[in-house]
Amino acid sequence: MNPTEGTPLLRACxxxxxxxxxxxxxxxxxxxxxxxVVAIVGDNGAGKSTFISCIAGALRPDxxxxxxxxxxxxxxxxxxxxxxxxxxxxxxxxxxxxxxxxENIFLSTELRRRGIAGRLGLVxxxxxxxxxxxxxxxxxxxxxxxVSAVAGSLSGGQRQVVAVARxxxxxxxxxxxxxxxxALGARQSQIVLDTxxxxxxxxxxxxxxxxxxxxxxxxxxxxxxxxxxxxxxEVAPRGQTxxxxxxxxxxxxxxxxxxxxx
Ligand SMILES: Nc1ncnc2c1ncn2[C@@H]1O[C@H](COP(=O)(O)OP(=O)(O)OP(=O)(O)O)[C@@H](O)[C@H]1O
Ligand SMILES: [Mg+2]
Numbered sequence: 001m002n003p004t005e006g007t008p009l010l011r012a013c014x015x016x017x018x019x020x021x022x023x024x025x026x027x028x029x030x031x032x033x034x035x036x037v038v039a040i041v042g043d044n045g046a047g048k049s050t051f052i053s054c055i056a057g058a059l060r061p062d063x064x065x066x067x068x069x070x071x072x073x074x075x076x077x078x079x080x081x082x083x084x085x086x087x088x089x090x091x092x093x094x095x096x097x098x099x100x101x102x103e104n105i106f107l108s109t110e111l112r113r114r115g116i117a118g119r120l121g122l123v124x125x126x127x128x129x130x131x132x133x134x135x136x137x138x139x140x141x142x143x144x145x146x147v148s149a150v151a152g153s154l155s156g157g158q159r160q161v162v163a164v165a166r167x168x169x170x171x172x173x174x175x176x177x178x179x180x181x182x183a184l185g186a187r188q189s190q191i192v193l194d195t196x197x198x199x200x201x202x203x204x205x206x207x208x209x210x211x212x213x214x215x216x217x218x219x220x221x222x223x224x225x226x227x228x229x230x231x232x233x234e235v236a237p238r239g240q241t242x243x244x245x246x247x248x249x250x251x252x253x254x255x256x257x258x259x260x261x262x
Contacts, residue, residue, distance in 0.1 A: 008033050008067075009032050009036075009068065009069060009174060009205040010055070010067070010205055010207075011031050012028055012029060012031075012054075012055055012065070013029055013065050013066075014027065014028070014064040015028030015061045015063070015064035015065075015066070016028070016062045016064055017054055017059055017062055023229055024050040024229055025047045025050045025051050025061070025229045026047070026228070026230050027229070028051045028054065028061075030207075032174065032205040032206075032207060034203045034204070034205055035201070035203045035205070036206070036222065037200050037206040037220050037222075038205070038206070038223075039207075039219070039222070039223045039224065040208070040224045041209075041213065041216060041223060041225055041226070041245060041249060042225060042249055043227070043249050046226040046229070046249070047226055047228070047230075048178070048226055049091050049178055050229075052088065052176050052178055052207060052209065053090070054066075054075070055081070055086070055176065056086055057073075057075070057077045057078040057080055057082075058078055059076070061075060068086070069173070073086075082170065085172030085173030086171070086173060086174045087167040087169075088167060088176040088177075088178070089160075089163045089166075089167045089176070089178060089180050090163075090178055091178040091209075098152060099151060100150055101132060101148070101149055101151060101154070102128045102129045102132035102133075102147040102148060103128065104151050104162060105131075105132045105135065105166045105169055106128050106131070129147050129148055132147040132165075133147050135165050135168070135169055139161075139165055139191060139195055140194070157183045157184050157185065157188060159183075160182070160184055161184070161192075163180070164177065164180050164192055164195060172204075173205065174204060174205040174206075175199050175204055175205070175206050175207070176207040177192075177207065179209055180192050180208070181193075181210065181212060181215070182211075193215065193219055196208065196219055197219070200221075208220065213245055216237070216245075217237045217240060217245075218237075220237050221237070222235075222236060222237075223235050223236075223237055223240070223245065225245065225249055227248075227249060233248045235248070
């Protein structure tokens with residue numbers, strides 16, 4: 001029997017993170033199974049990015065634990081999360097502007113030149129460019145003609161596409177996408193959604209943060225709603241309406257119940 005059978009791919013429990021007086025994340029709990037797309041929705045400032053940054057190692061939570069395949073993840077370390085197979089597209093799309101698209105995609109996983117040059121740590125630029133171009137091709141990305149262009153010269157949407165490609169090339173277990181389609185037009189958004197489907201089919205877990213609720217209803221297997229730093233609801237998309245999700249995000253339902261009770 002597979003020892004990880006029955007264990008969720010990702011389990012985050014009781015994550016908390018404050019910035020000074022601001023309790024950005026009061027209670028972060030999340031389960032993601034293999035081959036599952038879990039969307040996190042919530043109003044601006046609800047704590048979504050803080051939550052995923054704690055899982056991805058970009059922030060060290062003040063409390064809580066994260067398990068991947070049942071194994072505790074070292075917290076506060078992007079490298080530990082990456083080594084464990086978690087790849088993340090951050091909302092701010094952090095990229096090295098002076099490096100090329102190809103270098104950004106393979107940064108820190110650079111293809112080393114074989115032989116002595118490889119041992120000296122030289123990067124095989126040609127192989128890297130070819131792999132980057134092949135990856136773009138595989139993802140159906142055609143807006144970017146030249147993978148040797150520096151990242152600083154890209155448009156917002158092009159940068160977003162590169163960030164998604166980079167995460168796809170790295171994700172072994174879990175891919176986390178924080179607003180991956182915010183700057184994208186209809187066609188590029190569809191490419192990202194198709195990519196999410198492909199990741200799911202490959203058995204990866206996907207965490208998607210998006211304000212595009214109709215799309216979320218379309219693509220997610222489960223929707224987690226955050227409000228004021230807490231996970232307050234979890235719903236299946238089937239039969240849900242955008243209006244209901246919005247009311248959960250804004251806490252209108254509990255407010256209505258409270259006023260009905262008083
Ligand atoms: N580095 C930081 N320093 C101080 N406060 C922060 C920091 N990062 C986030 N916050 C605060 O924490 C709260 C949650 O922010 P977060 O970015 O997690 O929200 P979000 O749900 O991702 O919002 P959005 O939908 O706008 O991206 C906000 O009040 C924000 O101002
Ligand atoms: Mg955010």
